[in-house]
Amino acid sequence: MKILVGIKRVVDYNVRVRVLPDGSGVDTDGVKMSVNPFDEIALEEALRLREAGKAEEVIVVSAGGDECQQQLRTGLAMGADRAIQVKTDQQLQPLTVANAFLKLVEREGAELVILGKQAIDDDNSQTAPMLAALWGRPQATFASKVVLEDGKASVTREVDAGLETIEVDLPAVISVDLRLNEPRFVKLPDIMKAKRKPLDVVSLDELGVAAAGNLEVSHFEAPKPREKGIMVEDAAQLVAELKNRGLL
Amino acid sequence: MNFAATIAKACPGLKLTTEPSVLESHGRDWSDLEGGAPLAVAFPNSGEEVRQLVLAARQTATPLVPSGGRTGLSGGAVSLGGEVVVSFERMRRIGDYDPVDRTVTVEPGAITQSVQQFALEQGLYYPVSFASEGSSHIGGNIATNAGGIRVLRYGLTRDRVAGVKVVTGRGDLLDCNRGLVKNASGYDLRHLFIGSEGTLGLVVEATLRLVDPPPPSRVMLLAVQDMNSVMNVFRRLQSSLALSAFEFLDDRSMFHVRRAYQLPGPLEEDSPWYVITEFDCDGEADEQAALACFESCLERGWVSDGVVSQSERQIAELWRYREGIAESVAPLAPYKNDLSVRISRVPEFLSRLQGLLSEHYPAYDVLRYGHIGDGNIHLNILRPEHVSRQEFKDRCEDISQKCYELTAQLGGSASAEHGIGIIKAPWLGTTRSEAEIEMMRGIKNVFDPDGIMNPGKIFERPG
Numbered sequence: 001m002k003i004l005v006g007i008k009r010v011v012d013y014n015v016r017v018r019v020l021p022d023g024s025g026v027d028t029d030g031v032k033m034s035v036n037p038f039d040e041i042a043l044e045e046a047l048r049l050r051e052a053g054k055a056e057e058v059i060v061v062s063a064g065g066d067e068c069q070q071q072l073r074t075g076l077a078m079g080a081d082r083a084i085q086v087k088t089d090q091q092l093q094p095l096t097v098a099n100a101f102l103k104l105v106e107r108e109g110a111e112l113v114i115l116g117k118q119a120i121d122d123d124n125s126q127t128a129p130m131l132a133a134l135w136g137r138p139q140a141t142f143a144s145k146v147v148l149e150d151g152k153a154s155v156t157r158e159v160d161a162g163l164e165t166i167e168v169d170l171p172a173v174i175s176v177d178l179r180l181n182e183p184r185f186v187k188l189p190d191i192m193k194a195k196r197k198p199l200d201v202v203s204l205d206e207l208g209v210a211a212a213g214n215l216e217v218s219h220f221e222a223p224k225p226r227e228k229g230i231m232v233e234d235a236a237q238l239v240a241e242l243k244n245r246g247l248l
Numbered sequence: 249m250n251f252a253a254t255i256a257k258a259c260p261g262l263k264l265t266t267e268p269s270v271l272e273s274h275g276r277d278w279s280d281l282e283g284g285a286p287l288a289v290a291f292p293n294s295g296e297e298v299r300q301l302v303l304a305a306r307q308t309a310t311p312l313v314p315s316g317g318r319t320g321l322s323g324g325a326v327s328l329g330g331e332v333v334v335s336f337e338r339m340r341r342i343g344d345y346d347p348v349d350r351t352v353t354v355e356p357g358a359i360t361q362s363v364q365q366f367a368l369e370q371g372l373y374y375p376v377s378f379a380s381e382g383s384s385h386i387g388g389n390i391a392t393n394a395g396g397i398r399v400l401r402y403g404l405t406r407d408r409v410a411g412v413k414v415v416t417g418r419g420d421l422l423d424c425n426r427g428l429v430k431n432a433s434g435y436d437l438r439h440l441f442i443g444s445e446g447t448l449g450l451v452v453e454a455t456l457r458l459v460d461p462p463p464p465s466r467v468m469l470l471a472v473q474d475m476n477s478v479m480n481v482f483r484r485l486q487s488s489l490a491l492s493a494f495e496f497l498d499d500r501s502m503f504h505v506r507r508a509y510q511l512p513g514p515l516e517e518d519s520p521w522y523v524i525t526e527f528d529c530d531g532e533a534d535e536q537a538a539l540a541c542f543e544s545c546l547e548r549g550w551v552s553d554g555v556v557s558q559s560e561r562q563i564a565e566l567w568r569y570r571e572g573i574a575e576s577v578a579p580l581a582p583y584k585n586d587l588s589v590r591i592s593r594v595p596e597f598l599s600r601l602q603g604l605l606s607e608h609y610p611a612y613d614v615l616r617y618g619h620i621g622d623g624n625i626h627l628n629i630l631r632p633e634h635v636s637r638q639e640f641k642d643r644c645e646d647i648s649q650k651c652y653e654l655t656a657q658l659g660g661s662a663s664a665e666h667g668i669g670i671i672k673a674p675w676l677g678t679t680r681s682e683a684e685i686e687m688m689r690g691i692k693n694v695f696d697p698d699g700i701m702n703p704g705k706i707f708e709r710p711g
Contacts, residue, residue, distance in 0.1 A: 014560030016368075030530065032464040034559040070532070074558050185514055185555035185562060188468070188542045 001055045001170075003046040004110040006101060007039040007075050009068040010121040023219040026121075035071045038116025040078075042176045044183040045146055046114050047079045054148045055112070057081045061104055063097050065089050069199060076194035077186045083199040086207065094126035095212040096204070101127070102134045103207040111171040112153070117142050118175075128175035138168035141175040251332060252288065255304040262300070263291040263338075274335055275327035277318040278380070279671060280581050284329020286313065291338045295413060295421065295452035301334055302450065302700075303419040311700045314446040316388030317359065319380035321584055322669025324392065324445045328704045334450060336387050342366050350458050351410050351427050356387025356451045360394075363456065372458035375402035379571050387451045393443035395665035397570070400621040401492045402459065404665075406442045411455035414441050416448060417696025427455040440691065445667050446702035448695040462492055466529040467566045468538065470545070470554040471519030472496075475598045477550035478521055478620060484545055486621075488537050490528040494621035497522050501573045501615040501628075508576030514569060515553045523551075523620075524570045526563070573617050574628070582615070582628035583644035587655050588664030591623040597658055598625065604650050609643065624664040627651070652678040673708040 011017055012032040020027055035043075046058045060075035062068045063086035072083035086100045105113060118125035132139035140146075140155035144163065147154040148170075156165045158177045204211060232238045242248040255262060265271075266288050274289045287310065292298045305312050311331040318325045327333060336357035344353045350372060354363060360374075360381040367374040376389060378396030388394070390412065394405045402408075411425040424438035425431055441448055472478050478496050485491060497505075499520050505511065514522075529535060538556065545551040557563045589597045598616070605614055613630040629647065631640040652662045656678045663672050663679070676685060689707060692699075703709065 012560045014564075030463070032560065037559065037561065040559075078558075182512070185469070185566070186558050187515070188470075188539065188554040188556055189546070191539060191556070192543065 001112060002057045002059060002108055002110040003049065003055045003112045003114060004101065004105055004108065005039070005043045005046045005058060005060050005075070005080065006097070006113070006115045006127065007043060007060055007062050007071055008036040008116070008119045008121075009033050009062065009064060009071045010036045010119055013037055013120050019220045019222045023221055025220055033067070033070070035074055036116050036119045036121075038118060038120070038176060038178070040116075040183040041178065041180050042114040042116050042174075043075055043078055043080060044181045045143075045174075045176060046112075047184075048181065049112075049146075049148060050079075059084060059104075059108060059110070061086065061101065063088060063092055063100055063204075072199055073191075073194055074186060076197045076199070077191040078184060079190070080197075082197055085199065085201045086204060087201050088204045088211065090204075090211050091217075093212045093215050094124050094130055095214065096209060097127050098130035098134055099209045099212070100204060100207055101131050103209060105131075105135060105171075112148075113171075113173045115173065115175045117177050125175075128173050132173040135171070135173070137171050137173060139173045139175070140166055140168050142177045143174050144177050144179045146174060146176075146180070249308065251304055251308045251310040254308055255290070255301060258304055259297055259300040262293075262297050264288050264332075265291075271333075274315050274318070274333045275313075277320040277323060277325040278578075279321050279323045279326065279584075279669070281323040281326045281670060283323070283326040283670075286327040286329070286331050286333045289315070289333040289335055291335050293338050295415065298334065298450055298452050299415045299419055299421055301332070302415050302417065305332065305700045306417075306419060306698055309698065309700070311703045312446075312450070313702055314387065314391065314450050316356065316385030316391070317380065317383040318388075319384045320388065320392065320667060320669060321586070322663065322667045322671045324667050324669035324702070324705050325388070326670055328670070328709075331703075336385055339452070340385075345370060346427075349410075349427060351455050352458060353427075353453060353455045354386050355453060356385060356390070358386045360384045360386060360389055367458045368461070370458065371461065373461040374408070374456065374458055376405050376408060379574050386454055386456070390442050390451050390454055391445050392665070392667040395619070395622065395624070397493045397495060397619065399619060399624075400494055401462075401490075406439065408456050409438060409442055409454055410457045412438050412441055412451050413453035414449040414451050417698065417701040421452075422449075440695075443667070445669065445705050447692055447706050448701060450701075463528045463530045465492060465526050465563070466535075466538065467524065467526045467557045467563045468542070468554055469514050469556075469566050469569065470523040470525070470542075470551045471515050471517070472521040472523055472551055473519070473549070475521065476595050478523060479595050480548070480550050481523055481545050482620060484550075485525060485527070485541050488541050489534070491525055491621065492528065493524070493526040493619075495524045495570050495618065496620045497524070497570055497573060497617035498615065500613060501617045502569065504615060505569055505572040505576045509568065509572055511568065511572075514555055514566065517553065519552060522569070524566060526567075570617065573615065574626075577615060577628055577630060580630050582630050583640070583647075584666070585627040585629075585648060585651055586624070586664050586666040587627070587651060587660060587662065588622070588624045589655065589658045589660035591621070593658050593660070594620060594623055594625070597654070597660065600654055601625075601627075601651065604654065605647070608650070609647060612643075619664075622664070623660075648675065655679070668706045670704055673704070673706060676706065676708075 012034040018027045060080040145156035315335040339355035340357035410427040615628040618625040
């Protein structure tokens with residue numbers, strides 16, 4: 001079985017994000033970029049499935065400019081067998097990515113797609129469900145446990161009320177949550193080996209995918225800073241201050 | 249009039265407590281030194297209140313012990329009995345920030361981590377960083393000239409202090425250096441107070457120099473076969489990468505930190521030594537340079553394996569293996585040594601130390617780790633269950649004696665960054681000459697003629 005794993009290049013989650021002064025985006029100049037943490041978990045899960053003999057090949061895919069090859073190389077160093085870059089310089093929307101991934105699924109004959117539940121930059125959480133719908137296959141989202149057996153995936157999902165376990169027929173799309181696993185460290189010798197692993201580049205055009213234009217970002221702004229608190233002398237003042245603010 | 253009455257008259261609002269639990273908590277530090285019961289604990293709110301405390305102490309011949317975050321390991325903040333502890337808990341204001349000078353003025357009770365956070369909010373960086381930074385106070389950092397894991401690039405607390413206001417043991421308020429960059433006007437008294445462990449006076453305000461935030465970085469954890477290789481790796485990496493930290497730990501340290509925090513092994517196979525190093529990595533060229541370093545170290549047989557962080561989260565995860573060591577063995581009450589030699593002498597030092605330990609104490613569990621890039625080695629010795637506490641202490645002091653003799657032979661220091669305090673006072677002579685110690689005592693007499701400032705610290709009490 002082949003597993004396809006999507007990884008996205010995002011601003012590292014520990015970096016303090018700054019909005020550009022003109023509100024056209026966020027400042028990525030000299031900012032540390034990393035693999036979207038949920039995608040790292042997705043890849044870790046795929047690698048574990050392969051190591052457990054449940055899959056033969058793990059392919060990492062990413063859509064974007066050539067800079068995302070850096071993240072694909074990270075994926076290869078973690079242990080993916082090969083990588084595919086869907087090359088485009090356009091701003092990508094989830095629908096475009098889902099369409100591109102579908103073409104790759106068909107081309108590669110992948111039976112399982114594992115994706116992060118969302119990317120930490122736009123928080124859309126749409127690619128996995130869109131891909132499942134376009135592909136006409138089941139989806140199991142927000143996975144915290146995945147068991148593959150007899151052509152089925154038993155997936156424990158993190159839902160509002162707690163945990164829910166569902167079973168889906170393969171092929172399927174799984175999106176993963178934070179608690180599924182702890183991604184491994186990348187070994188330096190494996191980075192060296194990763195240089196020799198195949199990284200194919202294919203353009204959106206070659207895949208026959210048109211960039212979707214159904215979303216438009218109007219502008220970015222930083223959240224308002226929290227106002228400074230005040231110290232109250234006693235309970236009476238506390239009550240008065242709360243009343244003043246219409247909170248009581 | 250006694251101390252309490254004197255200070256109550258001079259400074260009616262000052263909080264002074266004799267609450268037994270406060271006496272207990274504020275008379276000790278992270279060393280397991282027993283000490284004695286302080287007379288009282290004072291909580292001044294301002295430099296002026298501190299000055300009044302010193303004046304009252306002088307008048308009534310009452311010794312004072314300064315108390316910060318009490319994270320010290322040499323007993324510098326431990327009460328020997330009968331002193332008034334001066335706690336800076338209420339003086340934690342992080343005040344004037346000057347973007348042109350790039351300095352911030354803080355009170356001594358400001359917590360190290362709060363200063364780091366304040367700097368980040370200004371788009372700058374306060375680089376003094378170590379495991380206890382979440383509790384330690386800037387005043388204590390200055391008193392011990394705290395170092396930590398970023399000394400390799402940014403130096404010690406001394407290098408960050410642009411000015412200090414101190415109240416001397418005579419009750420004078422001195423404003424030393426006032427944040428100046430250049431000030432060639434005689435003795436720089438500021439530097440006497442840095443590292444003085446409260447024996448000359450009390451810091452009531454400090455002006456700290458902030459720096460540019462470091463560029464994006466990565467952390468490597470490497471498996472190294474022997475100590476000579478650790479030094480070779482250090483030299484190789486230093487020649488090609490901009491290192492901001494270079495630390496080492498042995499297999500016992502790795503064992504204890506993994507056990508305490510239930511951490512997975514960072515590598516597939518265990519190794520006798522590990523190096524954790526952080527370097528600037530701002531793009532592909534730096535990454536390639538790091539990889540080339542690793543490859544050449546691998547070819548020469550210095551390293552056998554290694555991992556590199558792929559995200560800020562992994563940076564924190566990898567640092568855990570180093571930063572967690574001290575706390576992981578804290579419940580086992582280890583005996584600690586904090587030694588330094590010139591960087592070039594580290595391999596010789598460690599191999600002779602190893603010989604010494606295995607010859608005399610083969611059954612002891614000894615953790616060796618530290619800041620190899622600064623020539624600083626921490627030893628933590630654990631008590632075997634069958635050895636009584638007293639016997640263990642005696643044996644460890646015996647080990648210490650031999651360690652310090654060795655350090656002295658190699659021109660090193662018996663206390664790299666933990667200070668002398670009470671615990672190392674008997675060994676001061678292994679690092680400083682008689683003439684030096686006499687000068688130091690002379691300096692103390694100038695600032696503290698009555699001997700009320702943290703007595704029994706640095707210099708042993710007579711008798």
